[in-house]
Amino acid sequence: MAEMTRRRGLTGYLLLVPGVVWLALFFVIPFYSLVAASLFDPGGSVFSGYEMTWHVQNYWDALKEYGKPNSWSDWGPLLRSFWYAGLSTVICLVLGYVLAYAIAFKAGRWKNLMLVLVIAPFFTSFLVRTLAWKLILGDDGPVVSVLQAVHILGADGRLLATPVAVIAGIVYNFLPFMVLPLYASLDKIDHRLIEASGDLYANPFVGFFKVTWPLSLPGVVSGTLLTFIPAAGDYINAQLLGSTNQRMIGNVIQNLFTDANDYPAAAALSMILMVVIIAMVLFYVRRAGTEELL
Amino acid sequence: MRWLREHVVLILGIAILLYTFIPIFVVVLMSFNDPSSRLIYRFDGFTMDNWLHPCEPEGLCSALGTSIQISLLATLGSTILGTLMAFALVRHDFLGRSSMNLLIFLPMATPEIVMGSSLLALFVATGFSGQLGFWTILIAHIMFCVSFVVVTVRARLAGMDDNLEQAAMDLYATPRETFWRITFPLVFPGILGAALLSFSLSFDDFIITNLNAGNTTTFPMYVWGVAQRGIPMQVNVVGTVMFAISVLIVVGGELNNRRRSKALATAS
Incomplete structure (x- = not known):
């Protein structure tokens, strides 16, 4: 391909201006508002207005209320969110890797069709799909009956309102975010490298872990991030498939904003979620050694 | 075996x-x-x-109508803004390229609940909390769709051979003619794909919309509402x-x- 020549001059800036202004006004500046709101005096209300008092205590209060585990079984919404999101990401990685591998290496002329089929179900509304899971995993549904019949679940055992249903919902809803980047990096791998490892007497497992897996790491990193980040902030699955015992941090933030009208606490929690995610992402990307991603 | x-x-x-x-x-x-x-x-x-x-x-079709209107306008807005940015990124030289990439990447890597709550904080701080509704939803949707448009159109542009454009110029086409007769038709599938992606992202969004909707109800919000009290089969x-x-x-x-x-x- 011919080397693309990048033109200098004013046009480039002019093309950027509308989009940059929009993102600055409605993405960047809102963060400033969020930080400000998280430091408001919690004594105010939406109706009487808030006073800016640099009330850093809001963060401490939010962490104490939602960030610390209450008991061994009740981790509190913040830790629970990261636990659910982490476990879902691992399950998505396993399922997504198998699917992406099958499409990239085994599908032959059905490659494009299978790729289309990966995305197709996700054009149906997120909420409608999740409600369908509510029916499938419901107390009279097929899954519970089978599990009861083989005595994995007791006679009055259920899946809805348990972590299993919430995690299953998250795994389902975010699977394409894992499959597509994995496919993109698996598809780029030169088959000859894998064949070469076989010629050099590596068995298929060694070949996979020494050749395929390292070469697919960029896809693994971006896939896990694209799954983990929205999963940690999601509250639709927890609300529709879980109960109050499965509340995630998103449920809490949403309630504080829309029902409790406690803006300072909601803003502080949002900030905490964002900071923890950024910290985890940076740490993870460093460890995985794929810094060119960011 | x-x-x-x-x-x-x-x-x-x-x-x-x-x-x-x-x-x-x-x-x-x-x-x-x-x-x-x-x-x-x-x-x-x-x-x-x-x-x-x-x-x-009751309410299903009006919610659906609201969603379709918002999604069409959000698709139009984000596709225009995003396509312009993609052209600038691939075809033009400018200062601050890496911060521009970061600005485009971040909205895709921020949890929706955080984006939604910061936008709400902005609307409240600027005194628009009473006007939450159609227009604030539209603003939010254009915001989170733009990055996806940029990424999609940029991929198409970057994978494009510019020999055809060189040839058109050699044959004395003006830059304007070259753009509309060669460049644009070649990029168009990418723009169309980006528009479809925007439409489905906007149509399906619940978390950001719910925080900034006021009394306006979109289709996902309607489904959320009826999910608590019995779901009409028409949703399916x-x-x-x-x-x-x-x-x-x-x-x-x-x-x-x-x-x-x-x-x-x-x-x-």
Whole structure:
């Protein structure tokens, strides 16, 4: 391909201006508002207005209320969110890797069709799909009956309102975010490298872990991030498939904003979620050694 | 045995694909459901009623209308802004390229709940908390769709051979003619793909919308509301139609591609 020549001059800036202004006004500046709101005096209300008092205590209060585990079984919404999101990401990685591998290496002329089929179900509304899971995993549904019949679940055992249903919902809803980047990096791998490892007497497992897996790491990193980040902030699955015992941090933030009208606490929690995610992402990307991603 | 060993990954892959279609099957099935009670959500019998009277549940069709309007406008806005940015990124030189990349990457890597709450904090701080509704939803949707448009169009532009444009210029086409007769038609599939992506992102959004909607109800918000008090089966009709339309668009695009590459193959 011919080397693309990048033109200098004013046009480039002019093309950027509308989009940059929009993102600055409605993405960047809102963060400033969020930080400000998280430091408001919690004594105010939406109706009487808030006073800016640099009330850093809001963060401490939010962490104490939602960030610390209450008991061994009740981790509190913040830790629970990261636990659910982490476990879902691992399950998505396993399922997504198998699917992406099958499409990239085994599908032959059905490659494009299978790729289309990966995305197709996700054009149906997120909420409608999740409600369908509510029916499938419901107390009279097929899954519970089978599990009861083989005595994995007791006679009055259920899946809805348990972590299993919430995690299953998250795994389902975010699977394409894992499959597509994995496919993109698996598809780029030169088959000859894998064949070469076989010629050099590596068995298929060694070949996979020494050749395929390292070469697919960029896809693994971006896939896990694209799954983990929205999963940690999601509250639709927890609300529709879980109960109050499965509340995630998103449920809490949403309630504080829309029902409790406690803006300072909601803003502080949002900030905490964002900071923890950024910290985890940076740490993870460093460890995985794929810094060119960011 | 040997056959099984060679095909085990493909079989597992197909099994996972089938699993992703389970809820779709349920949605289609339930769109024909004749429920005995609003509170029990299970298949009770076959009927065409839901399909014949899709607007019967109160509020469903007005929510659907609101969603379609917002999604169309958000698609238009974000596709224009994003396409311009993609052209600047691929074709033009400017200062601050890496911060520009970061600005485009961040909205895709921020949890929706954080974006939604910061936007709400902005609207409240600037005194717009009373005007939350159609326009604030639209502003939010354009904001989170732009990055996806930039990424999609940029990929198409970057993969494009610029020899054709050079040739047009050599043949004395003006830059304007070159753009509209060569560049734009070549990038257009990318723009179209970006627009479709924007539409479905906007149409499906719940978390950001819910925080900034005021009293306006979009389709996902309607579903959220009825999920607590008994779901009308017409919701599944909408779900089925959305699935059918998207499959038609995707399959149509694929067939069109095949026809084109065949035509190209015979032409050369």
